[in-house]
Amino acid sequence: MNRSVRSQPARQGDVSGFDGLVFRPRSDTPIWQQIYDYILSLIDSGWLQPGSQLPGEVHLAEKLGVTRITLRRALQQLQQEGHLTSRKGVGVFVRALPSALVVRDGSRFAESLRADGKSVTTRTTFLEAEFADAAAAEHLRLPPGAPVIRLRRVRAADGQPIHISTKVFPAALLPDFETVYSRRQSVTDVFIAHGIQKYRRLETRISGGFATPDEASLLALTPGTPVFRTSSINTDANGNRLEWGLGCWLLTSVDFVF
Amino acid sequence: MNRSVRSQPARQGDVSGFDGLVFRPRSDTPIWQQIYDYILSLIDSGWLQPGSQLPGEVHLAEKLGVTRITLRRALQQLQQEGHLTSRKGVGVFVRALPSALVVRDGSRFAESLRADGKSVTTRTTFLEAEFADAAAAEHLRLPPGAPVIRLRRVRAADGQPIHISTKVFPAALLPDFETVYSRRQSVTDVFIAHGIQKYRRLETRISGGFATPDEASLLALTPGTPVFRTSSINTDANGNRLEWGLGCWLLTSVDFVF
DNA sequence: CAGTGGTCTAGACCACATG
DNA sequence: ATGTGGTCTAGACCACTGG
Numbered sequence: 081m082n083r084s085v086r087s088q089p090a091r092q093g094d095v096s097g098f099d100g101l102v103f104r105p106r107s108d109t110p111i112w113q114q115i116y117d118y119i120l121s122l123i124d125s126g127w128l129q130p131g132s133q134l135p136g137e138v139h140l141a142e143k144l145g146v147t148r149i150t151l152r153r154a155l156q157q158l159q160q161e162g163h164l165t166s167r168k169g170v171g172v173f174v175r176a177l178p179s180a181l182v183v184r185d186g187s188r189f190a191e192s193l194r195a196d197g198k199s200v201t202t203r204t205t206f207l208e209a210e211f212a213d214a215a216a217a218e219h220l221r222l223p224p225g226a227p228v229i230r231l232r233r234v235r236a237a238d239g240q241p242i243h244i245s246t247k248v249f250p251a252a253l254l255p256d257f258e259t260v261y262s263r264r265q266s267v268t269d270v271f272i273a274h275g276i277q278k279y280r281r282l283e284t285r286i287s288g289g290f291a292t293p294d295e296a297s298l299l300a301l302t303p304g305t306p307v308f309r310t311s312s313i314n315t316d317a318n319g320n321r322l323e324w325g326l327g328c329w330l331l332t333s334v335d336f337v338f
Numbered sequence: 339m340n341r342s343v344r345s346q347p348a349r350q351g352d353v354s355g356f357d358g359l360v361f362r363p364r365s366d367t368p369i370w371q372q373i374y375d376y377i378l379s380l381i382d383s384g385w386l387q388p389g390s391q392l393p394g395e396v397h398l399a400e401k402l403g404v405t406r407i408t409l410r411r412a413l414q415q416l417q418q419e420g421h422l423t424s425r426k427g428v429g430v431f432v433r434a435l436p437s438a439l440v441v442r443d444g445s446r447f448a449e450s451l452r453a454d455g456k457s458v459t460t461r462t463t464f465l466e467a468e469f470a471d472a473a474a475a476e477h478l479r480l481p482p483g484a485p486v487i488r489l490r491r492v493r494a495a496d497g498q499p500i501h502i503s504t505k506v507f508p509a510a511l512l513p514d515f516e517t518v519y520s521r522r523q524s525v526t527d528v529f530i531a532h533g534i535q536k537y538r539r540l541e542t543r544i545s546g547g548f549a550t551p552d553e554a555s556l557l558a559l560t561p562g563t564p565v566f567r568t569s570s571i572n573t574d575a576n577g578n579r580l581e582w583g584l585g586c587w588l589l590t591s592v593d594f595v596f
Numbered sequence: 597c598a599g600t601g602g603t604c605t606a607g608a609c610c611a612c613a614t615g
Numbered sequence: 616a617t618g619t620g621g622t623c624t625a626g627a628c629c630a631c632t633g634g
Contacts, residue, residue, distance in 0.1 A: 110603060110604090147606070157562070167613085167619085168619075170612085170614080172620080283596070287592070308546060331547075337542070368621075368622060407622095407623070426632075598633090600630100603629075611620090
């Protein structure tokens with residue numbers, strides 16, 4: 081019996097590793113939970129590697145000797161916890177859960193991941209000059225319609241995205257934002273280029289919510305998965321508001337430390 | 339048509355308010371989501387008051403013209419978000435979502451709720467002298483087995499529990515804990531009684547998770563509902579560790595501000 | 597005891613993505 | 616064209632709770 085469910089882009093034939101299971105109906109724990117435990121153990125033990133595809137629900141349900149609905153109950157739980165993702169018309173995939181430490185102002189986020197030996201990548205998905213909407217104006221203490229820069233990025237650890245950030249900057253204070261950022265891909269470098277060596281975290285807010293379809297797609301999650309939402313404001317040494325940031329984090333992957 | 343679904347311990351006859359609905363199958367939004375939106379609007383608008391019971395799933399599904407499974411898909415979503423709770427063998431109930439602001443060290447938690455005109459109640463579920471386990475010893479910098487006080491409380495706003503806290507104190511530094519606390523029900527008063535006027539938050543950690551059955555029962559939630567978990571350490575002015583606290587909060591009801 | 601929610605089955609059609 | 620996950624139906628039995 082070949083149990084390899086790793087390696088390769090994963091084919092539909094890779095149903096091995098799911099054979100010979102016996103689920104006791106009407107025991108103390110429901111069948112779907114037994115399946116949940118089983119699949120989770122396959123992930124934890126490495127039988128199912130991050131990125132690999134599960135067999136189709138119909139095949140798998142048959143293999144496990146249960147209805148598709150019962151199987152889906154288990155898969156759903158695993159998705160809510162971030163262990164699996166499903167893409168309609170494609171399949172169900174294993175999703176790694178790198179655990180990150182976010183210290184205080186979030187600046188050490190990447191460092192704490194790298195300290196764990198993880199490779200951190202940052203992808204800029206949006207960078208444009210705009211005019212401040214009501215929320216941005218309010219948070220940056222600007223008149224509505226003032227020119228701002230809007231930046232969206234996705235951060236990933238070992239290829240698994242775990243953080244979306246949307247930041248808004250007052251264009252008046254950072255006239256060269258776009259040119260410097262496009263060259264360095266670093267906000268800190270933009271600040272330095274404008275003579276801002278130190279900035280201060282004025283406020284951080286953390287709340288909870290559920291991933292919108294957009295967020296879910298960027299984070300490789302199923303919509304409705306619970307997430308952290310953060311909102312923060314940075315000022316320069318004189319108290320001028322430099323940055324308003326919104327963050328969306330995978331709930332089960334982050335630890336905020338203050 | 340009488341729409342009262344408030345008042346009284348709620349009977350099964352209170353199905354009114356759910357009549358005459360038309361759900362379009364195969365529209366852009368699935369039926370279960372239309373039902374979700376509908377019930378949510380009933381809660382938001384006040385047709386369904388906190389604490390009131392929904393009609394039985396069988397009745398309701400029939401009334402809405404859908405299968406019980408489809409209805410349950412909607413109810414399940416509402417439960418995950420904390421709007422509803424179900425008790426096996428009893429029924430489904432509306433659960434209010436008071437939104438609380440937790441500022442910095444969490445001490446202003448009750449105040450911010452009261453400022454919203456909410457009544458805050460604290461229930462002590464556990465208070466005992468013990469010997470420190472490994473975790474407690476580690477966090478309080480005590481030798482394993484040192485005497486400690488363990489305190490568990492549930493905080494509720496307008497009768498809806500939104501916070502569980504478990505705190506551990508070094509008994510050596512607070513010899514009169516139990517007598518003072520049982521008289522005043524306040525940790526701050528215990529500190530004062532021992533001559534500690536000021537204490538400092540050394541560290542706060544915030545992470546996410548899913549309610550265990552125990553937590554779910556205390557918070558009037560469905561097990562598996564996403565929650566915040568906090569861990570914090572307080573010291574006195576000299577840096578001696580006075581308190582290690584674990585918190586469990588309803589995800590959708592709290593905003594942490596730092 | 598009757599009513600409730602929790603679980604489970606055996607089908608079916610659809611929208612979607614891929615080759 | 617095929618296989619995928621998303622949705623939905625019409626039943627059923629169970630364990631639990633309360634009167």
